[in-house]
Amino acid sequence: MRIPFELAETLAAVVDEGSLDAAARRLHVTPSAVSQRIKALEEQLGRVVLVRSKPVRATEAGAAVVRLARQLALLEHDALTELGADDEGGTLFSVPLAVNADSLGTWFLEPLARLAARHPVVFELHRDDQDFTAGLLESGSVMGAVTSRATPVAGCRVSTLGVMRYEAVATPDYVARWLPDGATRESLALAPLVDFDRRDDLQSRWLAAMDVDPVVPPRHYVPASNDFATAIKLGLGWGLLPGFQSSDELGDRRLVRLGGAPVDVPLHWQQWNLRSPLLDAIADELVAEGRRVL
Structure with missing residues (x-):
């Protein structure tokens, strides 16, 4: 059985x-031609590769074919680069990467800018919680x-970046209003907090460690890293911030710590286990930056 590259x-x-x-x-083909190619691929594999939903999504078998297509495209790019084709004004190669919101909002973009200055690439970034980005590799x-x-995703290799440490913080005015006697069980159950989204469990983990039922306190949801930090700095609620986003304000007491143990989130870089000069260059730059700042 073979999988024609055009179909993948x-x-x-x-x-x-x-x-x-x-x-x-x-x-640059007709929708009918696309439909025929997908049908030909499914007939050749004897499996359904696409769920015709809105938007469409790959089946498990389809995800394997999509992964193959991306890997072949990467290897083709590396070969053309080695042949000097990238010096002839060719199309920039698109590299899809997944990153958690706090890394994206703090340290992740600078190494990408350096890479884009040296390589004929553009980046397509997928933002998700660090507990879920590995699933995008698997698919x-x-x-x-x-x-x-x-633990490495199948077909991938992993490098340790470091630890992002989060501390519970709030503005002095917020503390005076909602936590006048400190971060007690009773006051934390009533004080509004800020969550990134409904999958963000950092605040819940900190509350559990403080012996507070995480489902009880009222919540704001602010699903963007910088806006999440801004909401806390404006006194909308308390929340956990990394040092990148809180050190200046803690230094001049625009923010204060609520106490309790910090929450440490180990971060790793995982990538396809391919011999690719481009992917290796991306890994070298990102891992070096992550280890420098985390």
């Missing part, structure tokens, strides 16, 4: 774009990911 590439385009029509525009959606998962 078409499936990856459909998954990326979310529909057959959008993939057709990207590939073939990304080539590398910042993740809390230390």
